[in-house]
Amino acid sequence: xxxxxxxxxxxxxxxxxxxxxxxxxxxxxxxxxxxxxxxxxxxxxxxxxxxxxxxxxxxxxxxxxxxxxxxxxxxxxxxxxxxxxxxxxxxxxxxxxxxxxxxxxxxxxxxxxxxxxxxxxxxxxxxxxxxxxxxxxxxxxxxxxxxxxxxxxxxxxxxxxxxxxxxxxxxxxxxxxxxxxxxxxxxxxxxxxxxxxxxxxxxxxxxxxxxxxxxxxxxxxxxxx
Amino acid sequence: xxxxxxxxxxxxxxxxxxxxxxxxxxxxxxxxxxxxxxxxxxxxxxxxxxxxxxxxxxxxxxxxxxxxxxxxxxxxxxxxxxxxxxxxxxxxxxxxxxxxxxxxxxxxxxxxxxxxxxxxxxxxxxxxxxxxxxxxxxxxxxxxxxxxxxxxxxxxxxxxxxxxxxxxxxxxxxxxxxxxxxxxxxxxxxxxxxxxxxxxxxxxxxxxxxxxxxxxxxxxxxxxx
Numbered sequence: 001x002x003x004x005x006x007x008x009x010x011x012x013x014x015x016x017x018x019x020x021x022x023x024x025x026x027x028x029x030x031x032x033x034x035x036x037x038x039x040x041x042x043x044x045x046x047x048x049x050x051x052x053x054x055x056x057x058x059x060x061x062x063x064x065x066x067x068x069x070x071x072x073x074x075x076x077x078x079x080x081x082x083x084x085x086x087x088x089x090x091x092x093x094x095x096x097x098x099x100x101x102x103x104x105x106x107x108x109x110x111x112x113x114x115x116x117x118x119x120x121x122x123x124x125x126x127x128x129x130x131x132x133x134x135x136x137x138x139x140x141x142x143x144x145x146x147x148x149x150x151x152x153x154x155x156x157x158x159x160x161x162x163x164x165x166x167x168x169x170x171x172x173x174x175x176x177x178x179x180x181x182x183x184x185x186x187x188x189x190x191x192x193x194x195x196x197x198x199x200x201x202x203x204x205x206x207x208x209x210x211x212x213x214x215x216x217x218x219x220x221x222x223x224x225x
Numbered sequence: 226x227x228x229x230x231x232x233x234x235x236x237x238x239x240x241x242x243x244x245x246x247x248x249x250x251x252x253x254x255x256x257x258x259x260x261x262x263x264x265x266x267x268x269x270x271x272x273x274x275x276x277x278x279x280x281x282x283x284x285x286x287x288x289x290x291x292x293x294x295x296x297x298x299x300x301x302x303x304x305x306x307x308x309x310x311x312x313x314x315x316x317x318x319x320x321x322x323x324x325x326x327x328x329x330x331x332x333x334x335x336x337x338x339x340x341x342x343x344x345x346x347x348x349x350x351x352x353x354x355x356x357x358x359x360x361x362x363x364x365x366x367x368x369x370x371x372x373x374x375x376x377x378x379x380x381x382x383x384x385x386x387x388x389x390x391x392x393x394x395x396x397x398x399x400x401x402x403x404x405x406x407x408x409x410x411x412x413x414x415x416x417x418x419x420x421x422x423x424x425x426x427x428x429x430x431x432x433x434x435x436x437x438x439x440x441x442x443x444x445x446x447x448x449x450x
Contacts, residue, residue, distance in 0.1 A: 062287040062332075069339035092377050099335035102375045106331040107287075110324035114294035139374040145367040150327045150359040152317050 002117040003163075004108050005029045007057075009044030011208060012123035012166055014188045015174055017052055018181035019165045020121045028115060029057045030108050034064040034100075036072050037079075038194020047187045060107050070097040072192075079192050080203045092131040093203070095192070101134035105143050105162070112160045113151050119161045120147075125174070126167050140164055171211035179217075186220040200225035227342040228388075229333050230254045232282075234269030236433060237348035237391055239413045240399055242277055243406035244390045245346045253340060254282045255333050259289040259325075261297050262304075263419020272412045285332050295322040297417075304417050305428045317356040318428070320417070326359035330368050330387070337385045338376050344386045345372075350399070351392050365389055396436035404442075411445040425450035 003025035007013045020027050031045040042059065049057040068074035071094040080093055101124065108120045124135040133139060144162050148154040166174055178185070190208045191198035198205050200223035212219040228250035232238045245252050256270040267284065274282040293299035296319040305318055326349065333345045349360040358364060369387050373379040391399055403410070415433045416423035423430050425448035437444040 058291060060287060060291070062285060064335065066283060066285070067336050067339045069335075092380075096377060097335075098338035099331055099376060102334060102371055103328070103331040106324055106328040109327060110289065110294075110322075111292050113323035114292045133377055133380045134375040136374070139371070142367065142370040142374050146327055146364070146371055149361070149364040149367050151324060152321060152358055155317075155358045 002026050002028060002055075002112075002115060003119050003121055004112040004115075004117050005054075005121040006104055006108055006123065007031050007045045007049060008123075009041040009046075009048060009189050010123070011171075011178070011183075011185070011188050011190055012125060012174060013045075014048050014183050014185075015178040015181065016121045016123040016163075016165060017048065017054070018178065018183050020163070021052060022181055025119075027052070027054045028111070028117065029054050030104075030111055031057070031059050032104060032107070033059055033061045034073070034103075035062075036064075037075075037192065040191075040194035041189045044187055044189035048184065051184055051187060058111060062103075064097060064100075070100075071095045072097050092133065095203075096132055099134070101132075101139075102143070109147055109151065109160060113153050116153070117160060119163050121163045121165070123166050124164055125169065125171075127170055135167075137164075137167060140167070171207060172214050175211055175215060175217065188221070195224070197222040197224050199223070227251050227253060227280075227337075227340060228344050228346055229337040229340075229342050230279075230346040231329055231333055231348065232256050232270045232274060233348075234266040234271075234273060234414050235348070236403070236408075236410070236413050236415055237350060237399060238270075239273050239408050239410075240403040240406065241346045241348040241390060242273065242279070243403065243408050245388070246277060247406055250344070252277070252279045253336070253342065254279050255329075255336055256282070256284050257329060257332070258284055258286045259298070259328075260287075261289075262300075262417065265416075265419035266414045269412055269414035273409065276409055276412060283336060289322060289325075295325075296320045297322050317358065320428075321357055324359070326357075326364075327368070334372055334376065334385060338378050341378070342385060344388050346388045346390070348391050349389055350394065350396075352395055360392075362389075362392060365392070396432060397439050400436055400440060400442065413446070420449070422447040422449050424448070 007029040029049045064073045071077040148159040190204045192202040193199045232254040254274045289298045296302040373384040415429045417427040418424045
């Protein structure tokens with residue numbers, strides 16, 4: 001059995017990769033170089049895939065800066081650093097990249113059909129400060145229909161299924177799951193900045209640190225602050 | 226009003242661009258350099274967009290050869306040249322590129338949301354020898370749901386709509402429509418080969434020539450045979 005795993009190098013997608021391995025799949029990872037703010041997370045993705053011993057890893061390159069529209073693809077838009085954690089759950093943040101998951105899942109679908117994989121794993125999460133529209137269950141269900149109707153494999157009754165093992169988990173529960181599966185947290189990268197060590201102050205770092213803290217655990221990643 | 230138009234440089238997408246202009250939209254075209262067999266159709270797309278006087282034209286680059294899977298992205302798979310026109314409507318051809326329209330529509334969605342466009346035009350066609358799963362109405366309907374649920378704009382009740390003016394037209398009817406709209410056929414490119422003149426013998430050329438012939442019209446494009 002083969003699976004394609006969307007691997008960004010963050011905490012969530014790394015946990016998903018280890019879940020797919022635990023589920024018994026031969027894992028093929030796909031990562032994206034879309035001219036995001038830094039390549040640091042991409043390096044993390046490659047290191048984790050190697051550590052996990054995947055069958056194959058693909059990096060797809062394109063340039064979302066050509067039209068921008070997000071703090072991650074336009075340097076003129078400032079990264080969020082001081083948002084209230086409660087407020088973060090209410091609105092769609094400036095780090096939202098238009099249609100990013102749709103683009104990612106489309107490439108994953110193309111790759112999965114080409115290698116005759118049974119499923120695609122993605123680490124979306126609908127809870128815990130996720131204002132992103134393309135992380136919610138109804139969106140995933142709509143993409144599942146696209147997977148079924150938009151491919152030869154799907155039309156022949158062998159639809160590639162989308163697996164979202166984290167979609168209803170809290171960040172603390174994801175860390176607990178990752179601990180159980182042996183995810184190498186020290187290789188993962190969540191920080192919006194691409195420095196040598198994680199900044200510890202951006203929204204992404206704070207979310208991660210808060211979850212480790214809540215569990216009474218120490219995040220093994222090095223932080224500047 | 227703004228629209229994003231998927232423009233490959235072929236007969237269908239060129240007609241769609243002229244339809245979008247006739248519908249009153251400020252047109253932004255998007256074309257793809259995915260390492261297809263030749264760049265000839267891309268040059269045609271740019272020439273047509275310029276001739277039509279579009280507001281902006283984007284070319285998105287990525288490499289579908291990294292996993293292949295189609296006669297258009299893998300030189301080891303031979304191009305179809307002798308298929309019976311009737312047979313062509315029955316099965317999915319080797320020129321099928323896994324998830325291609327899903328990838329194209331995903332980028333069009335990202336671009337459309339970034340520029341706050343109202344719709345995306347695509348020249349899919351469900352009749353006339355189209356064995357492609359991602360050209361059928363049920364697939365387009367599934368993508369429409371993704372457009373609605375996967376974006377900020379869609380979640381706020383301003384969903385970007387997918388327009389498919391050719392979906393139920395025969396090739397001959399598309400040519401009649403294009404004639405009415407003034408599509409510059411001599412700038413379009415349908416041939417699977419990327420030579421100076423169209424080959425006239427590949428399935429794509431034959432389909433085009435048959436349609437012009439059926440209407441008693443002469444295709445203004447130069448052909449080798």
